[in-house]
Amino acid sequence: MVDLLVIALSTILISNFVLTRFLGICPFLGVSKKLETALGMGLAVTFVMTMASVITYGVQWLLDLYNLGFLRTITFILVIAVLVQFVEMIMKKFTPALYRALGIYLPLITTNCAVLGVAIINVEEHYNFIQSAVSGFSGGISFILAIVLFAGLRERLEFVPLPEAMKGFPIALVTAGLLSMAFLGFSNFNLLALFGL
Amino acid sequence: MNTVIASVMLLSLMGIVFGLGLAVAARKLAVETDPRVDEIEALLPGANCGACGYPGCRGLAEAIAGGSAPVNSCPVTTDCSAIAEVMGVEALACERRVAKVRCIGGKKEAKERFTYVGSKDCFAAHQLAGGPKACEYGCLGLGSCVEACPFSAITINENGLAVVDEEKCTGCGQCVTACPRDLLALLPAGDPVTVYCRNRDKGAAVRKICRVGCIGCGICVKECPTGAITMGNNLAVIDPEKCDQCGRCVAKCPVKVIRGGAAAPLPQASAGNE
Numbered sequence: 441m442v443d444l445l446v447i448a449l450s451t452i453l454i455s456n457f458v459l460t461r462f463l464g465i466c467p468f469l470g471v472s473k474k475l476e477t478a479l480g481m482g483l484a485v486t487f488v489m490t491m492a493s494v495i496t497y498g499v500q501w502l503l504d505l506y507n508l509g510f511l512r513t514i515t516f517i518l519v520i521a522v523l524v525q526f527v528e529m530i531m532k533k534f535t536p537a538l539y540r541a542l543g544i545y546l547p548l549i550t551t552n553c554a555v556l557g558v559a560i561i562n563v564e565e566h567y568n569f570i571q572s573a574v575s576g577f578s579g580g581i582s583f584i585l586a587i588v589l590f591a592g593l594r595e596r597l598e599f600v601p602l603p604e605a606m607k608g609f610p611i612a613l614v615t616a617g618l619l620s621m622a623f624l625g626f627s628n629f630n631l632l633a634l635f636g637l
Numbered sequence: 638m639n640t641v642i643a644s645v646m647l648l649s650l651m652g653i654v655f656g657l658g659l660a661v662a663a664r665k666l667a668v669e670t671d672p673r674v675d676e677i678e679a680l681l682p683g684a685n686c687g688a689c690g691y692p693g694c695r696g697l698a699e700a701i702a703g704g705s706a707p708v709n710s711c712p713v714t715t716d717c718s719a720i721a722e723v724m725g726v727e728a729l730a731c732e733r734r735v736a737k738v739r740c741i742g743g744k745k746e747a748k749e750r751f752t753y754v755g756s757k758d759c760f761a762a763h764q765l766a767g768g769p770k771a772c773e774y775g776c777l778g779l780g781s782c783v784e785a786c787p788f789s790a791i792t793i794n795e796n797g798l799a800v801v802d803e804e805k806c807t808g809c810g811q812c813v814t815a816c817p818r819d820l821l822a823l824l825p826a827g828d829p830v831t832v833y834c835r836n837r838d839k840g841a842a843v844r845k846i847c848r849v850g851c852i853g854c855g856i857c858v859k860e861c862p863t864g865a866i867t868m869g870n871n872l873a874v875i876d877p878e879k880c881d882q883c884g885r886c887v888a889k890c891p892v893k894v895i896r897g898g899a900a901a902p903l904p905q906a907s908a909g910n911e
Contacts, residue, residue, distance in 0.1 A: 499651075502647065503647075506640075506643045506647065507640070508640065508643060508647060511648070514648070515651060518648075518651060518655065519655075522658070526659065529662055529666040530666060532666070532668050533666045533667075533668050536668075
């Protein structure tokens, strides 16, 4: 139980996918103009990441069985692409407003490296099935945390008087850098000591 | 060799499983969308101005495809025959509609009660004892509609009347809600026969304060061959559906408040543009 908590906390805070590992920057910058769409994007990514972790665990087991480890990347990408298609269908059916708001960024989850990243990290860390699922889910949560924090900051930045050259993306990138530096504060956090291990 | 066969088999297997899965999901989760919605949306201007009363062009396209809005609902689109074709109905008369100021009693024609020196806002002036103009229905000429117009199509001419430049007007209707006296209305572009007065006082009272105010005499009602004109609250009202632009009322109106048509083009509308 404790190992799962450690995986979750370290994925969310210490090695946050966006702010520490620098994965999934495209949607992080692209869909963070509004808090609402940022949260929707975060939830979609979380779903895809969790499902991808679960399914790629099975795929990796198959690959190991036949000694086909070199097929890892291509099969993982296939799994992720299928999942994104599936999420797109579900969204179109049940939340058309969110579907329209996310626009092009929804199919772009396919190429969101955070999703492929979590699948490959799971394999390299030799996580078991439960650990993979938790790692995928908390990876998604870490994405939500980063993008929602960032969207909140950007919404406030809209009302700040800025020099012309800093408006829009420049100030957004500076803010992202500062946010990432804030998360560096977690880097030496000893979780194992915290739980007395 | 074994590795090659195994990898090909594995990838094909995954492809088949995922392909079938997606095919089933697509069937189960299919969203029934009317293909006409996209076609109509492509034909609309796409400015999302909201003048039609629907949330954006997509909203109107959905309403037209759903049959709850007529094909000529977009006030900006000048030619709706393409939309009518998509819907498979006959094209309705979809003339371009522009805002018109229904008052021609400027400083020269209408009297003033007092000199107004307050803020340049029709609402403020209207609130102040009914406004400086003796006519409580006439154009105050302080430019609230000029402020409201997003296309700079309205100006105040030297006679103190708001004038719409029909070239620039898109028919968005912002000025219609901006006028405290409800003088602006969206009417067909060009110069159709129109009653350019909104005064609902009795004839004698109108004559005292304005040379071009409708006195409610009813001559136009009697003259009209198609029965398009009715008299309500001492004011002539033309039904544009019935009016055939013959111009008899224009010729007979004793105060020359009905103008338009080929017989008597409205002088102000053109004068303001030049």
